[in-house]
Amino acid sequence: MRCRSMHRRGYRAAALMVLSASLLAAAGCHRAHDAARDIRVETTLQPEPVRVGNATITLRIADGQANPVRGAQVQIEGDMAHPGMAPVFHDAQPLGPGSYAGTMKFDMPGDWVLLEHIRLTDGRRIERQVAVNGVAAQ
Amino acid sequence: MIRGQGSVAEPEEEFDEGFGEAAPFDLLRVPLAGRFLRWRHARTMLAIPMLAVSLVMIAQGLLGPTLSPKNLATVLTWVHFRGALVLALLCAGNLFCLACPFMLVRNAMRKFIRPRFTWPRRLRNKWIPVVLFALVLFCYELFSLWSSPWLTAWVIVGYFVAVLVVDGLFKHATFCKYVCPIGQFNFIAATASPLEVAVRDQDICTGCGTKDCIRGSRAPSPGLVILQCGCELALFQPAKVGNMDCTFCLDCVHACPHDNVGILSRLPAAELLTDPQRSGVGFFSRRKDIAALTIVFCFGALMNAFGMVSPVYTVEAWLGRVLHITQEAPILGLLFAVFLIVEPALLLGGAAWIARTWAGLRGNWLSLVVRYSYSIAPLGFGMWLAHYGYHFFTGLYTIVPVTQNALMDLGWPILGTPRWTMVGLPKTIVEPLEFGFLMLGLAGSLMIAWRLAEDDSENHTVRAFTPWAVVCGILFAASVWLMLQPMDMRATMMAG
Numbered sequence: 043m044r045c046r047s048m049h050r051r052g053y054r055a056a057a058l059m060v061l062s063a064s065l066l067a068a069a070g071c072h073r074a075h076d077a078a079r080d081i082r083v084e085t086t087l088q089p090e091p092v093r094v095g096n097a098t099i100t101l102r103i104a105d106g107q108a109n110p111v112r113g114a115q116v117q118i119e120g121d122m123a124h125p126g127m128a129p130v131f132h133d134a135q136p137l138g139p140g141s142y143a144g145t146m147k148f149d150m151p152g153d154w155v156l157l158e159h160i161r162l163t164d165g166r167r168i169e170r171q172v173a174v175n176g177v178a179a180q
Numbered sequence: 181m182i183r184g185q186g187s188v189a190e191p192e193e194e195f196d197e198g199f200g201e202a203a204p205f206d207l208l209r210v211p212l213a214g215r216f217l218r219w220r221h222a223r224t225m226l227a228i229p230m231l232a233v234s235l236v237m238i239a240q241g242l243l244g245p246t247l248s249p250k251n252l253a254t255v256l257t258w259v260h261f262r263g264a265l266v267l268a269l270l271c272a273g274n275l276f277c278l279a280c281p282f283m284l285v286r287n288a289m290r291k292f293i294r295p296r297f298t299w300p301r302r303l304r305n306k307w308i309p310v311v312l313f314a315l316v317l318f319c320y321e322l323f324s325l326w327s328s329p330w331l332t333a334w335v336i337v338g339y340f341v342a343v344l345v346v347d348g349l350f351k352h353a354t355f356c357k358y359v360c361p362i363g364q365f366n367f368i369a370a371t372a373s374p375l376e377v378a379v380r381d382q383d384i385c386t387g388c389g390t391k392d393c394i395r396g397s398r399a400p401s402p403g404l405v406i407l408q409c410g411c412e413l414a415l416f417q418p419a420k421v422g423n424m425d426c427t428f429c430l431d432c433v434h435a436c437p438h439d440n441v442g443i444l445s446r447l448p449a450a451e452l453l454t455d456p457q458r459s460g461v462g463f464f465s466r467r468k469d470i471a472a473l474t475i476v477f478c479f480g481a482l483m484n485a486f487g488m489v490s491p492v493y494t495v496e497a498w499l500g501r502v503l504h505i506t507q508e509a510p511i512l513g514l515l516f517a518v519f520l521i522v523e524p525a526l527l528l529g530g531a532a533w534i535a536r537t538w539a540g541l542r543g544n545w546l547s548l549v550v551r552y553s554y555s556i557a558p559l560g561f562g563m564w565l566a567h568y569g570y571h572f573f574t575g576l577y578t579i580v581p582v583t584q585n586a587l588m589d590l591g592w593p594i595l596g597t598p599r600w601t602m603v604g605l606p607k608t609i610v611e612p613l614e615f616g617f618l619m620l621g622l623a624g625s626l627m628i629a630w631r632l633a634e635d636d637s638e639n640h641t642v643r644a645f646t647p648w649a650v651v652c653g654i655l656f657a658a659s660v661w662l663m664l665q666p667m668d669m670r671a672t673m674m675a676g
Binding site for chain 1: 670
């Protein structure tokens with residue numbers, strides 16, 4: 043009897059844990075809302091194609107009317123496409139009206155993804171993702 | 181037996197006398213861990229968190245961040261799970277199968293659905309897993325599963341569905357024994373593990389009349405309700421040798437009325453030094469399917485690592501130009517055929533031919549290939565350890581920021597903002613470990629090849645051993661070369 047009761051309790055605990063995990067995951071897995079869809083970001087890399095080593099990344103940020111967006115804070119994050127690798131972070135500095143540039147070190151060959159974290163002067167935050175495929179060894 | 185307590189399976193053993201003198205370590209005798217594992221619901225309790233994590237991974241993979249390094253599905257699967265799996269196999273045994281979340285779901289399903297069929301006799305071998313194992317490795321490269329949380333989640337979902345379909349239709353542990361590619365990986369790798377589920381005292385088994393370890397036990401009352409399952413993988417404990425096909429489910433431990441089954445220590449890979457008849461398996465030397473599985477396990481380790489270094493793109497681009505093919509699948513298929521069929525056929529076939537001609541080994545070419553193919557299992561395991569261990573150790577802490585990020589997405593940042601700079605151990609520590617794993621594998625493979633050569637040719641042991649040692653040397657050199665290549669992980673191979 044005792045064994046059967048423990049068995050039942052075990053299954054109840056299992057069901058509860060599984061249910062909680064599912065709810066937690068489902069609730070937590072909503073996609074990030076883009077706060078500034080009208081903002082356009084154009085990214086260029088130099089050299090092209092990118093090789094292992096330093097590359098200059100330039101962002102041109104414009105609003106819906108193609109006016110340059112000034113005063114934004116831009117941070118560029120470089121991630122390998124494979125999980126478990128160290129990301130690299132660099133701040134981009136303003137170059138001119140709506141133009142921001144930074145130097146990033148691609149320290150491994152392979153596929154990279156750039157995450158551009160942009161904070162506008164009105165407090166809105168934007169995140170753009172740019173694939174940099176096939177960074178070649180030097 | 182390896183423990184030197186005498187066995188119906190292995191009558192003559194001399195190499196392990198030294199090991200047999202001392203009583204083996206028994207995990208089930210360890211105060212807390214042993215008591216827990218002897219508890220009937222230990223496996224369920226271990227599988228519950230694994231199932232919960234699997235569900236989180238599926239949900240995150242399907243709905244969470246699309247970037248692989250930021251998603252729990254990809255980080256846990258391709259960094260932590262694989263690494264923890266091989267390290268557990270190295271340090272203990274087949275612990276993943278013990279805590280398998282798929283079995284938890286299957287057992288729950290079987291409370292409602294009783295399977296009616298038995299697995300067809302023709303399929304009671306490892307040929308399906310051989311194909312599935314190779315297919316998994318192929319799909320991993322072709323679809324760059326590591327870079328896609330979405331696909332990774334579907335792989336996990338697919339696994340659950342496959343378990344439910346196969347074990348919903350067929351009795352016993354059909355999926356584990358005849359289908360599961362992860363299980364087969366574990367079975368081959370576990371031949372080199374230091375722990376084994378085995379009987380403590382053969383004499384007790386000799387006097388046992390009920391054989392509950394294989395039959396299970398039923399209530400004497402009408403209806404014959406099953407009280408405890410016996411081994412669902414058809415491994416009869418007194419005649420069981422080694423870890424092949426053992427999922428560490430511990431049903432035999434719970435079923436044995438004499439408390440005569442333990443998790444015992446042994447010399448790693450010792451089960452490959454001899455070729456006794458194994459319960460539920462037979463003679464390794466007569467199992468071409470298990471030999472093929474071992475070959476795919478070893479050469480697949482090389483192919484899997486080759487798919488992640490720069491030279492693979494040069495080779496693919498060259499093949500594409502020569503063959504005028506622009507799609508990746510046929511080129512990759514060709515590479516797999518070379519790695520998993522042509523290369524083993526040349527190396528092992530060549531070694532068998534030389535050993536037969538030079539040392540006068542008896543038996544035909546194929547039987548020698550089958551017999552000696554098991555000797556490369558430790559080397560293959562060393563390669564998997566080096567590869568998966570690399571990702572595991574260098575990305576060890578990435579689980580922290582990814583979990584922080586998931587909780588923050590949930591609007592519940594109890595662990596703070598993600599610390600993306602937390603990565604893992606430095607390469608200066610990890611690289612020596614990689615080479616250590618490879619050397620360990622080489623030592624194990626040479627030891628087995630030597631032992632088999634000794635058995636096959638007392639007068640020309642060196643001649644019988646040398647061709648296989650050369651094969652081991654070539655595989656080791658290839659593994660070291662691969663480890664020294666710069667890692668280059670691209671989702672589309674042909675692009676380069």
